[in-house]
């Protein structure tokens with residue numbers, strides 16, 4: 353064992369920051385966590401940048417204290433990996449003074465701006481350069497909203513005094529007292545300002561979007577020695593941050609998607625599905641998102657991504673707004689008790705539909721109800737909708753990239769529901785793998801940090817041989833499965 357066998361991973365997410373210490377085999381040796389608030393107001397979703405930063409410090413401190421109880425010394429930490437919620441951004445000035453709250457990836461304030469850009473025919477240009485569709489999900493249109501609606505930001509932009517940063521950049525900036533103004537390829541690729549083929553901020557796009565003069569961070573590989581920090585005195589000696597990567601990408605790396613055609617689906621409130629494509633993006637996605645998966649000294653690896661807006665959110669709505677059940681635990685048995693959905697179909701467009709439909713203004717529908725329908729049918733149809741949406745994304749990805757899904761790894765809260773995972777295996781007609789390791793994003797960024805530290809192949813880092821992985825194989829009548837999926841597609845067609 354080396355004298356520095358541990359890696360500290362920081363996972364800065366939307367509702368909390370988690371920290372985990374991994375040993376060389378991928379065992380979790382210590383943990384810390386800190387909660388984080390979020391403000392929802394109609395279509396506006398914001399967070400406090402200071403709170404984001406302090407949640408990182410708190411979670412790192414909690415982890416340090418746990419390390420001490422486990423007998424791990426800070427000088428046994430070889431380096432730090434940082435993974436973070438993507439698309440959320442912060443603006444500050446040359447003095448480091450905040451210009452606004454952090455605008456969350458969930459915020460849809462720029463819906464009308466997206467329509468305007470599409471009407472002006474900008475969609476092809478944006479897609480061609482960034483790999484992204486024009487959608488409020490990505491940072492740029494919400495930045496335009498701020499420039500158009502907050503006079504002080506417009507004035508500062510005019511003076512060249514607006515510094516833009518995704519959450520990783522903000523954390524690096526704060527940890528280094530403004531010394532490190534950087535981001536990685538994966539985070540840059542979610543802003544809708546970064547050319548994912550030329551690997552530069554796109555000046556043509558910045559001009560077209562009225563953002564000329566915006567200060568943007570230097571972009572580095574995901575596996576890279578960014579900066580060193582004591583985390584404001586949490587550690588006596590500075591630790592080096594050796595990796596930065598968006599959390600969905602990190603979750604795919606943590607799940608072990610290393611070969612083209614391997615994919616992961618994080619089934620949370622919504623879902624991000626990512627399929628590894630390789631170093632060469634030969635076919636560009638039309639309805640899927642072309643994403644930078646990760647980058648090292650050896651270059652950039654691409655992935656295809658699909659975004660589902662409503663997964664667990666549909667079930668939460670059925671619990672909180674319709675009162676159909678009280679606890680998640682009861683849910684699984686309830687749906688297993690009914691052999692089918694009895695003709696009930698839920699199209700969960702509560703906040704529009706993402707990949708491959710990109711209909712941000714669509715509304716949810718429940719169809720096929722009769723007096724014989726009961727809550728189990730509704731819930732079953734809601735859970736089926738999660739799987740059908742994943743199938744939609746996988747089908748679009750396979751077609752656009754001329755790849756075949758080999759297997760799907762699932763993680764996130766809904767992957768604990770065995771009905772969902774089995775139904776997914778049936779709908780995809782492929783094995784679905786569910787790891788007992790819940791913190792895939794932290795593991796993924798720790799793997800990248802290990803690559804920076806040891807220049808070894810990514811797939812050999814922190815192998816986690818001890819963690820059990822449950823495999824679900826298709827076990828239903830394929831014709832029946834196909835017929836229910838066709839029924840879903842027909843309903844989608846009607847909705848569109």
Ligand SMILES: O=P(O)(O)OC[C@H](O)CO
Nearest residue numbers: 365366437438457599600
């Ligand atoms: O904070 P999470 O883990 O829900 O991740 C948010 C995603 O990065 C948004 O793209």
